Amino acid sequence: MNNKNTPIDYSPLVILILVAALVTVSGLYVWELARKETLVDVSTVLENALQFGVTLNGQTQSRSDKAQQSAKTYTWKMVTSWPKNFPGLGTAPERFAESVNTMSTGRLTIKVYGARELVPALGVFDAVSRGGVEMGHTAAYYSKGKSAATPFFTTVPFGMTAQEMNAWLYYGGGMDLWRELYEPFNLVPLAAGNTGVQMAGWFNKEINSLADLKGLRMRIPGIGGEVFERAGGEAVTISGGELYTSLQTGVIDATEWVGPYNDLALGLHEVTKYYYYPGWHEPGPTLELIVNRDAYQSLPEDLRKIVEVAARSANQDMLDEYTARNNDALKQLVNEHDVQLRRLPDDVIRKLHEASRQVISELVADDPVAYKIYQSYKAFAANVKNYHHLSEQAYLNARDL
Ligand code: CA
Numbered sequence: 001m002n003n004k005n006t007p008i009d010y011s012p013l014v015i016l017i018l019v020a021a022l023v024t025v026s027g028l029y030v031w032e033l034a035r036k037e038t039l040v041d042v043s044t045v046l047e048n049a050l051q052f053g054v055t056l057n058g059q060t061q062s063r064s065d066k067a068q069q070s071a072k073t074y075t076w077k078m079v080t081s082w083p084k085n086f087p088g089l090g091t092a093p094e095r096f097a098e099s100v101n102t103m104s105t106g107r108l109t110i111k112v113y114g115a116r117e118l119v120p121a122l123g124v125f126d127a128v129s130r131g132g133v134e135m136g137h138t139a140a141y142y143s144k145g146k147s148a149a150t151p152f153f154t155t156v157p158f159g160m161t162a163q164e165m166n167a168w169l170y171y172g173g174g175m176d177l178w179r180e181l182y183e184p185f186n187l188v189p190l191a192a193g194n195t196g197v198q199m200a201g202w203f204n205k206e207i208n209s210l211a212d213l214k215g216l217r218m219r220i221p222g223i224g225g226e227v228f229e230r231a232g233g234e235a236v237t238i239s240g241g242e243l244y245t246s247l248q249t250g251v252i253d254a255t256e257w258v259g260p261y262n263d264l265a266l267g268l269h270e271v272t273k274y275y276y277y278p279g280w281h282e283p284g285p286t287l288e289l290i291v292n293r294d295a296y297q298s299l300p301e302d303l304r305k306i307v308e309v310a311a312r313s314a315n316q317d318m319l320d321e322y323t324a325r326n327n328d329a330l331k332q333l334v335n336e337h338d339v340q341l342r343r344l345p346d347d348v349i350r351k352l353h354e355a356s357r358q359v360i361s362e363l364v365a366d367d368p369v370a371y372k373i374y375q376s377y378k379a380f381a382a383n384v385k386n387y388h389h390l391s392e393q394a395y396l397n398a399r400d401l
Helices: 011-071 091-103 121-130 162-171 174-185 222-230 240-248 260-266 293-298 301-337 346-365 368-390 392-399
Strands: 074-080 108-113 135-138 187-194 201-203 217-219 234-236 274-277 286-292 340-343
Touching (some): 074 121, 091 108, 091 135, 091 187, 091 301, 108 301, 121 135, 121 187, 121 286, 162 187, 162 286, 174 187, 174 368, 187 293, 187 301, 222 346, 240 260, 286 293, 286 301, 368 392
Parallel strands (some): 074 108, 217 234, 274 340
Antiparallel strands (some): 135 286, 187 286, 201 274
């Protein structure tokens, strides 16, 4: 069958070579592509892996920090200027502490002390400033000796109401000024309560004209006290716990305290019968929660937020409680205890208003910080008053028509 004349059939070989070449070229091409993609992939993966590693590490680190912070518990002391659990003023810090304890699931617990349990009623500012205790609940105007500007953060005679004070503090720049004022004292202030408009106070005799104020010895703190002196009286500052005895023994002839709800609890009707309104000197006093700055900064961010939110809640809660309870207490005072309710005569109110303007102007004249704060307070008060003439005031008048 071997036929040497038969031409060799090269076609299978050619096909084989062509196929081999095609396979080689394709292989090289695919390999090159694969190599490039692999490089890209490797670098991307490496990069991703590195980032992932960093993220993981960061998360681990941050989780570890947070875990440490979450595990840490803080036990603080809060001193107050009020008798322990005194309605409103004294229960507000207790409720605040309870809220903080619950919201922080026990990570920040605050033990509240009444006046004189750890420090005197008027020693709260200094105690918290020094750092012997972490917190205090008091009123800024008790610290008028530290700065002439402090009364603007409680209340000033013929000044803003509770609603207006809150608007100034939270939306009118007041809170920033307050923080700035307290920074040199190593304190962080927060608003934590408001009693609403107070009563003018308890007097051991009728006040029928300006002449009846002459020589009258009255417990009235803050700027109100200075104004009262301009109007002919004599002002003293004593704490709430001493009011009853001071009135009873004749150390003072008159006192302001808060309003019916608190005054009834203090028993002031037992030692004097004339109860005057309106509270020209305290139209919407803000109570303050002061925190030692170092202690505040030692808290993790979430606990600081809890403190802030609980304070804001306490600020509103106290006003709500007084609004709800004052009139019931007033009825009790008048109907069951024969208290004589009186309105201050117009000439007395006019004199007090005029004296207030003078006293405040003089107070801030030599103190640039107080001056700056007063300008902010005054401008905000003028604006809000302008609108309240058309809103709150117009409505209250309309309702009584
Ligand atoms: Ca008062």
